[in-house]
């Protein structure tokens with residue numbers, strides 16, 4: 001069955017997902033969010049035989065439906081873009097899924113595994129009943145109680161903008177990467193893309209290929225070629241264990257950005273420049289209505305080049321160490337093409353004179369956890385504090401988060417192992433807990449998700 005068939009089948013059956021359990025019902029676990037992280041954890045909970053629900057404020061895969069542009073492609077190859085226990089047997093293992101294909105994959109996974117997802121059910125408040133230590137989840141459809149909660153509500157679905165955004169003229173349209181859809185959806189005129197990691201690089205390419213005038217404010221972001229020595233770079237990263245090495249921390253305390261890697265083919269600052277994107281240094285601020293940029297473009301290009309060389313050397317070492325047969329490296333035109341850099345460098349830009357009408361902020365994301373009302377769980381920035389998904393509050397977990405521990409964490413390539421680990425922790429807590437007589441509202445058995453799906 002192809003992805004579009006899967007999508008329409010999923011659409012037909014999605015209304016049969018679980019209805020809301022009784023107000024006040026008590027569950028072993030509640031998972032918040034039905035992206036790949038929440039669905040992966042739910043799958044592991046089903047396998048462990050634990051009574052749970054997945055509460056999703058919108059629809060399955062909401063972030064992918066509403067926060068990705070039309071031409072978006074996944075970065076991992078199709079054969080790597082798998083939910084737990086799934087395999088890929090299609091005709092295009094080295095291809096890259098579109099946004100809609102990926103949403104179809106998530107819906108299909110939920111239906112096929114009969115996961116108890118309750119869509120259109122936002123968790124408005126997560127608190128804890130101090131008397132019995134149960135978590136209380138407030139939703140518009142009632143309150144649920146659970147011994148365990150896994151927050152899988154996403155750590156990359158709230159855009160971050162630098163302070164300079166507030167100082168820009170009201171005549172400029174400002175949007176975030178998550179609101180960008182297509183070149184045609186933007187007003188006429190030049191566009192400034194701020195940030196040159198994955199989103200910024202890919203969006204700048206989408207725009208220049210549509211014939212738009214594009215300025216790109218660059219940053220210190222690494223780069224990887226799409227293909228190297230006969231294989232996709234992600235296949236090498238996975239095979240060699242490079243996906244499992246720790247990531248660097250930035251001076252700000254944040255994890256470094258992921259390197260720019262084009263979906264389908266390599267994108268570099270040089271290749272964007274050769275295509276006509278006007279490259280600038282880092283955006284430093286706004287002075288008298290003019291945008292100002294650091295004189296660090298050459299440093300940013302060098303940083304990306306060095307990152308690419310480093311990853312290629314590591315793959316060479318891996319191939320040599322294991323004596324694998326692999327084709328010799330061939331030059332990637334996107335990495336060797338001569339850039340057409342502004343000379344002298346552009347250090348300030350007048351929006352009116354340069355015909356600028358739109359600014360797209362590709363300056364990173366965080367998660368929105370403002371509804372979590374639990375002590376000792378969020379840091380000063382309102383972001384999760386945890387050790388590999390396990391928090392200091394017994395019974396509370398986060399799934400799907402980026403981690404300095406590895407490049408795999410925070411991508412769907414990490415969910416099978418993460419879900420198993422979290423659910424095993426929950427299972428052990430349940431089995432080691434002293435047995436208590438059930439409370440009044442616990443006595444009535446909940447229908448199984450199978451019954452709910454069939455009754456739907």
Ligand SMILES: Cc1cc2nc3c(=O)[nH]c(=O)nc-3n(C[C@H](O)[C@H](O)[C@H](O)COP(=O)(O)OP(=O)(O)OC[C@H]3O[C@@H](n4cnc5c(N)ncnc54)[C@H](O)[C@@H]3O)c2cc1C
Nearest residue numbers: 033035036037057062063074075123153154156400411412
């Ligand atoms: C532009 C971009 C491209 C990316 N490309 C890739 C890629 O190719 N491969 C890859 O592996 N990763 C990629 N990532 C990273 C990562 O996969 C995404 O951030 C991903 O969405 C994380 O999955 P998740 O399930 O943790 O969160 P999400 O997909 O954001 O899912 C969270 C869900 O929780 C729901 N939710 C939020 N708050 C509540 C609430 N209070 N109550 C109920 N529900 C709630 C949301 O509606 C959403 O459906 C990309 C990220 C970005 C920004």
